[in-house]
Amino acid sequence: MKKQSIFFGVLLVGFGIFFLVDELNLKIAEHLYTWPLLLVLVGVALGAQCRISQDYSNVLASYILITLGGHFYVSDWLPFWPQHTSMVILMIALSFLLSAKKSKTGLFQGILLLLIALFMMFSNNLNQFAPAVENGVNYLATFWPILFLLIGLYLLFSKRK
Numbered sequence: 001m002k003k004q005s006i007f008f009g010v011l012l013v014g015f016g017i018f019f020l021v022d023e024l025n026l027k028i029a030e031h032l033y034t035w036p037l038l039l040v041l042v043g044v045a046l047g048a049q050c051r052i053s054q055d056y057s058n059v060l061a062s063y064i065l066i067t068l069g070g071h072f073y074v075s076d077w078l079p080f081w082p083q084h085t086s087m088v089i090l091m092i093a094l095s096f097l098l099s100a101k102k103s104k105t106g107l108f109q110g111i112l113l114l115l116i117a118l119f120m121m122f123s124n125n126l127n128q129f130a131p132a133v134e135n136g137v138n139y140l141a142t143f144w145p146i147l148f149l150l151i152g153l154y155l156l157f158s159k160r161k
Contacts, residue, residue, distance in 0.1 A: 007049035014041035034076070039069030056102045063095035086120035093117055 018041060022033045043065030050059045071091045075081045096110030 006052050007045050010048040011042065011045040014045060031077075034073060036069040036072035036076075039065045040073070041069075043069060050102075056099075059102045060095060060099040060106060063098045064092055067091035067095050082121070084121055086117045089113055089120065090117035 018033070018037065021028065043062045046058045046062035046065065050056050050062060068088065068091050071081075071087055075083060075087075090113075093110050093113035093116075096106040096113060099105075100107040100110055
């Protein structure tokens with residue numbers, strides 16, 4: 001019960017500061033009062049719970065919320081920040097890689113998602129550098145969701161030893 005109150009306490013403190021800044025009509029609130037910041041607040045609360053209780057089972061969820069919230073927050077303010085869909089996969093890959101340090105799992109998944117995100121980001125540029133494989137790249141770029149589906153189904157239904 002105490003472990004759960006750590007998360008809820010940190011979450012309530014974060015929400016309290018978030019909404020108080022808005023209620024006080026501070027000039028800083030115009031830039032901070034956004035839904036991506038709420039994702040970051042929940043992620044920080046989960047991270048604080050993991051750190052204080054020394055239970056790192058939710059560290060991946062914490063990193064995912066923080067990186068996705070950070071991405072969506074920064075993408076509104078920096079015009080040069082990539083808006084490509086693959087950035088969501090990249091943020092999740094970074095979350096896996098960061099959580100692998102604490103939880104000792106997810107390194108392979110993080111590297112795989114990182115490679116997928118980089119392929120998605122630069123698949124249009126690959127055609128310029130390798131015209132001989134243009135058809136193959138176009139084919140993969142069109143049907144990559146099916147590859148995700150097949151790998152996911154295999155992971156779900158394969159017998160583990």
